[in-house]
Amino acid sequence: MNINNARFEKGAVKPEQYPDNDIPEVTFVGRSNVGKSSLINALLNRKSLARIASKPGKTREINFYNIDDVLYFVDLPGYGYAKVSKDIKSAWGESIETYLNESKKLKLVVMLVDIRHSPSEDDQMMSKWLTSSSLPFIVVATKKDKIPRSKVKERLSDISNTLELGSGNMLIPFSSETKDGREEIMNYIASLV
Numbered sequence: 001m002n003i004n005n006a007r008f009e010k011g012a013v014k015p016e017q018y019p020d021n022d023i024p025e026v027t028f029v030g031r032s033n034v035g036k037s038s039l040i041n042a043l044l045n046r047k048s049l050a051r052i053a054s055k056p057g058k059t060r061e062i063n064f065y066n067i068d069d070v071l072y073f074v075d076l077p078g079y080g081y082a083k084v085s086k087d088i089k090s091a092w093g094e095s096i097e098t099y100l101n102e103s104k105k106l107k108l109v110v111m112l113v114d115i116r117h118s119p120s121e122d123d124q125m126m127s128k129w130l131t132s133s134s135l136p137f138i139v140v141a142t143k144k145d146k147i148p149r150s151k152v153k154e155r156l157s158d159i160s161n162t163l164e165l166g167s168g169n170m171l172i173p174f175s176s177e178t179k180d181g182r183e184e185i186m187n188y189i190a191s192l193v
């Protein structure tokens with residue numbers, strides 16, 4: 001998949017603010033600070049297109065990145081950040097759920113988890129929701145470069161078991177430092193879009 005022009009198009013919080021066209025969407029979801037912006041930047045071969053928040057839990061909008069007018073990467077607010085009020089958490093949850101339920105152009109959800117830790121309760125809830133929704137999704141285990149190579153298989157097994165992934169669910173280890181896993185993710189996205 002060749003990318004010539006990737007740009008931030010808009011931020012939205014309500015469906016009427018989503019882009020009004022028929023361009024398919026690939027959506028990124030995960031806990032705050034899991035590396036969504038870093039993954040998007042690495043996939044697009046950009047350094048800072050997707051903005052990395054200065055503090056976890058700061059991104060509140062759904063961000064739409066237009067790729068060559070043929071695809072959107074959609075960055076959802078991170079979930080599970082403890083240091084925000086219940087009202088803000090509730091609003092984020094509503095915003096995420098509304099988008100996932102109402103987007104008619106959603107082709108794939110890329111769920112991110114940190115390879116260094118067992119998936120949280122929020123991650124498990126998201127995985128169950130995605131499974132029951134029958135939306136196509138893959139799981140990307142970020143920060144692969146932060147653990148020894150000898151531990152990767154063990155961590156992937158823990159993630160797969162904790163999220164109760166089936167044989168049809170793809171789990172890809174990824175490093176934004178080395179871009180290991182990038183090609184596999186991009187090939188999968190290209191095959192769907």
